[in-house]
Amino acid sequence: MRSLLPAALLLPLILAACGQQEVKAPADYALSGTIGGDWGASPRLRLALVGTGVPVAVTNDSGIAQNVVSTGVNMWQYGFDLPGIPGVAGVYQVVAFDDANNDARLTLGETVARNRLWLIFSPAAGTFGPLDLPESWPGGGELLPQMTVSRGWNVYDRSVALGDGNPRSVGKITNYDISR
Template identity: 80%
Template sequence: MRSLLIAALLFPLTLAACGQQGVKVPADYALSGSLGGDWGTSPRLRLALVGSGVPVAVTNDSAVAQNVVGTGMNNWQYGFDLPNIPGVAGVYQVVAYDDANNDAHLGVGETVARNRLWLVFSPAGGTFGPFELPDNWPGGGAELLPQMTVSRGWNLYDRSQALGDANPRAVIKITGYDISR
């Protein structure tokens, strides 16, 4: 009888441990930064991971754990969890958007902002790229991403800086991934 009572008491704790994690403060996410600029009146700001994996696996994912907190007029802090993408090399950005239709999905016509920081995921360290736009796309044949050396996992590439020993760099936690309109 005693073991049955203990099991009955532990069951709700076991279920709670299996559930989704609660919303965290922005700094506790794998990627965090600020959002700024004029987003209009009462925007529904969300974040999405967009990009492309190899071989051609387009990503537009807003169903990633995130939190956007207003900190003043036209200023927000946010946190975003980077998903685990085993076995798929790719180039991504986290973009902010006004989810005008409130469907939690980045859609055509919604206001979007991004920065010059690219997230490069590689299942193994080594040479990555170059990648070019397909010939049948507008601007086809143009270099999208130069050849670079990356580490296994997530790497941060700042397109506004020259490639070098620290660009791109391996990352586990990213702060200051600021986005503004």
């Protein structure tokens, strides 16, 4: 009986480790916003972190914890967990896509939408860029100008001139809205 006791105590821990990740409300994730627009009938909307790092490290990761919730016709709220430290300095975006083949991966040919906000990760404060993105990346070839960033995640709004507050250092990112 004594030899079964340690196994019996470990069983709940083993089962808990095998369980699914907790699904949170969209606003409880590190990055949140809305997805809008016409995605067709019954889309399977997912999100992916895409980008490029320095030195060359292309990211297309849709396996990050996320939650997409319909809030009406052609409107969804979502939450997405940004990695704590992506490993390299880089320029990223969270994109929405219709996972047409239901493989939980952003695949060439699937409908994609993004916005004009770039997520810049820097392991140290200082000057970042300039940077050309690979042509194969959605929206690739665009030049990111040289800018001053803080350590960690920064948001650069491409629709606003560089300067005070652009880019800005962020912890939690809200209103990262994406539309088709």
